[in-house]
Amino acid sequence: MRPFGTTSNFSRRGFLAASAATGLGAAGLSACGSSDDSGSGKKTIEWWNITTTQPAKKLWAQRAKEFEAAHPDVKIKVVTLENEAYKSKMTAQIASGKLPDIFHTWGGGVLKQQLDAGLVEDLTDRVSSWTGNYVPASMAAYKFDDKLYAVPFDIGAVGFWYNKALFKKAGITAPPTTWSGYLDAIRALKKAGVTPIALAGKEKWPGMYYWAYLSMRVAGLDAMQKASDDADFTGDDFVKAGQHLKDLVALQPFQKGFLGGAYSDPNGEAALMGNGKAAMELMGQWAPIVEADSGKGIGKDLGFFSFPAVEGGKGALTEVFGGGGGHALRKGAPQEALDFLKFFAEKEFAEKLIKQTGLIPVSKDTADALTDPNLTAVSEMLNKSTGFQLYLDQAYAPAVGQEINDSVAALIAGSKSPEQVTRSVTQVAKSEKS
Template identity: 65%
Template sequence: MVLFAATALVLAGCSSEGNGGKASDKSASEKVTVEWWNISTAEPLKSILAERVKEYEAAHPNVTIKNVPIENEAFKAKMSTATQSGKTPDIYSTWGGGVLQQQIDAGLVKDLSGDVSSWIGNFTPASLQAYQFDGKTYAIPNDIGMVGFWYNKALFTKAGIAQPPATWSEFLDDVKKLKSAGITPIALAGKEKWPGHYYWAYLAMRVAGLDALKQAGTDHDFTKPEFVSAGEHLKQLVDLQPFQKGFLGAGYSTPDGQAATVSNGKAAMELMGQWAPAVEKDSGKGLGDDLGFFAFPSVEGGKGSASDAFGGGGGYAVGANAPDEAVDFLKYIHDAAQHRKSVESGAVLPVLKGEEDAVKDPNLAVVAKALAAATGFQLYLDQAYPPAVGQEVNDSVAALIAGSKTPEQVAQAITETAKSE
């Protein structure tokens, strides 16, 4: 899923009037179509959800679930165009945050609070956070996760690195060790920009702290010294030239992109979400037991906690005019027995209480454990803030990584965009 990485979230589609919460009282012979746009294009989730659709349709002969998986980047592009149409499909993927808030303000999203009141308590509070506003629920979580470093244990050993770094200084030293051993330290999909924003976002969390990021979303001021310092720390890394050759033109999941570069042993690590192992396996040879995970290092003297996590997940919102069956279908696929199958497959991480034991993959278990121990959680900045602000974060950080913007210019550009919103 990735993800992984992100912009406005509205899709064009048609739907009929309904009040949600349970299947409507229409005649069983009356045909109902529920259009479902999602980003589950990779296995095993693609097949798992397709099976859920077949099961639901078999139990509800008058209902057709029009399952439309769309590749992540194409999905975002289509949504950006459709935002101005004033329509949504009946069910659609959302990352929540500021993007979902804009859709709510535009009257495009159904308030699910009353419809899901009897079963929303099954979800963990952290998984619901990005989809709740003013005490109301506007989407149902299907996955949650965090961004961290996925690394090649064998290459670390070859470079003389005994254990993953715990601090930013140690991380920079390890980058130097990898380079000295003739190993490309980091793979980056520079062309897609969103993977690069992870570095600045995490550094802002570690240097300025979560409260500062929340405050910046209110006062629209990213020029504070701590945000400039985050950029300066990132420049320290960039100055070491840690990325693979041609990274500025590299994609994420392409055959020669970020995930494949790590998967094929051509770079020692990547900063990516919990979906990384699956994408690496799809894009390259896969690292098997050599694949490991460590959390983003702390920054000496920073105000943020090393146990604060950055990431997000994926959920499903319901269009304002969707038929009742849309909510009923979401209830079905989030039944404890059904969602557990998705968790057991490794496609998603737990969002329902008591699912933790269903995580079988050891790497994903590490992520789940880190999330369980997290003292704070920050949603992806290109989702937490309004779309224009999130895009500016991506663009300006990409420019910093490319060497065309200074840390001060990054902070100023994000501030100017935020104040103009």
């Protein structure tokens, strides 16, 4: 099972054809941590990552070689794994108490578990001199008790991608900013003969986004954290969030057969958007790429807006839901591992990644490198954000995230009530705490 949900993070970012690219089996990954290479006299730093797609994979390998050239006494052993293989290997390494010197992390619940096991290095003071201008939202998933345990290289956020031409056809002059206005827009689209929302119901995590954002807007970020800390999601505000989602489902806004719909299939959620067959999808910053890959793409007709505010709710329109990727160090990793993190984060290389691979800047110093208008819209939302909530199937313990995905899918399918969703999630959360 994916540590953070039911589908790979690459699927979420549109990298849907990723495969294990190293050929390394378990034996090749059994010994982690730096070592002295007796044959060459070099210190070996082991770096595990999940960047299996081009051109990013090539750029990351080149960066390791550039570091070796600048540090002749160091060898960077690059271990690149597809997402699911990476998680399986990391689970085994965590159980053994041996992590790589440098390893990919999404932050949240799994990083917290590694931290609680004493396996992760505190980077707070060691990176402060060169991360001071990072976008606060990019750091949020890796902070616990105001201490930083990973350095982000990627950040993104979920919002509504919409078809401007279909909105115009329905007489909608501007994206809605309130939940009641959003439901009105759904009604207008249906009246105009337009499918309002594309949804990959089969994959569950796209539906989770709705309950997560509604919970944020109704309960607020502090309540989200408290519910996790107390292992109790049965509060009235979480029930209200489910009721709002139930109200949306009652309008029948999704495409025919959405419960069996996939995300990236030829007839899936992204293709419906990419072919102009649906007006909206709630998705992350990878959406335009996947829409164009799965369908024809709608070009300049594609727009983006934030998840609406819920009237009377405690959350703010400027609070954002999303996630990213970062690098952490094992406890006791050598200085050379930290030196590589800083080398990887240097402005020139970060700008290259932004321009060539579509990453959204994590540092304000590299913001000018972003020119894609769609990604710029997401970046601007992140820069203006007043709060950040990590994907729920990453923020919480893995079993809790899985239950949220499953229970929300059942709510959307009509087989669970809003109250039953909160009780099911709470039951799993309490069992994880015990």
